[in-house]
Amino acid sequence: MQSLQPATPIEQVSDLSNEEVQSAHIDVGPMPRAIELAPWDVSPGTQTAPAEVLHRRSPYNLRRTVRTEGLRARIREQLRPTVYAFDKHYLALAKIKKTNPKLQYPPTNVKLLYSSISPISLGITLAQFGSILRLCQSCDRYLFVERCRTHKCSAPPVNIREEGLYVPQLMMLEDFGGLTAADIKAFFQVCDTCCRVFSQRFAHFHECPGAPGEADL
Template sequence: MLRPLRDNRAAVNELIRQQALPHGHAFDKQYLRQASIKKFNPKAQRPMSNTKLLYTSASAFADGITISQFGRILRACTGCNRYIFVDRCSSHNCDVAPVNVAEESFYLPHMMMSGNCPGLTPKDIQAFYEVCDTCSNVYSHRYRRYHSCPQPEDD
């Protein structure tokens, strides 16, 4: 009499085990729609990465970046009111002493990309950057003599 119960328990355990195994579904159009994949035009100019924008803003060989691009690459820390590169917010430390942006050896992209980045104070930004009165691009004050306004693109 106990034998059928044991056989029954084994069958029930097997059914439970089968139900617990995941089963895959075909990746069909429904899942593609659900993923909301953004479209792009391969003929259109692709936006620069945040890192490229940071380097372009501080380069002697660049035209600078727009005000909106400048806003895209920085975040203001609510703890110390310094400005941090957007891709390094997680490694910012409010306790690290601010750097001297007027120092000859100071290289902004290196500091902003480093771990434990102190960031820039509002005064640092005013001392390091300037805005072109013609094209309104932001570029390093140090390289002002190399700035040339970007040429409009041909369509």
């Protein structure tokens, strides 16, 4: 069996010539990938390659010339968004539609809700009353059309006959359970001439505008 020879230290190999290395039958093996890609001569017989090559570090020594805090500050400045004034250019990009103040637009759902309770209002039509309410299929209670997503069937019922209770504000609450058919019957009334709906509390303030048209029914 061939005896194993102790490995020759790197310092000794670097001091030997190529002929001496070949005569000593020293197998230095393939050169490391990092050393092969180095821009300087790292052939056997020269000095050991710099640590930047062996450890894949930058040869420009950036770790010593650039401070970490300064580098982070530069990165933050680059990532900071740039703001512009909202001028006519962005107004045109927004594509805001025009409106004519002389035209009569239909009232909003919130205005209709408050008009049905207001003492200075003529009330709302049956069609308008039906447009601002929705009937829950689970609890059979009526709720405001703009609170359908936040309606809770498990919410406790409310005594609609309680003095000082303001129904529009109550129906605007996000967690309101809604009104039952009995609540609507106790709170609202309908004029037999104009068929408008209003609160029974202010029935004596109602000024009937006359017979309704087909669109009001």
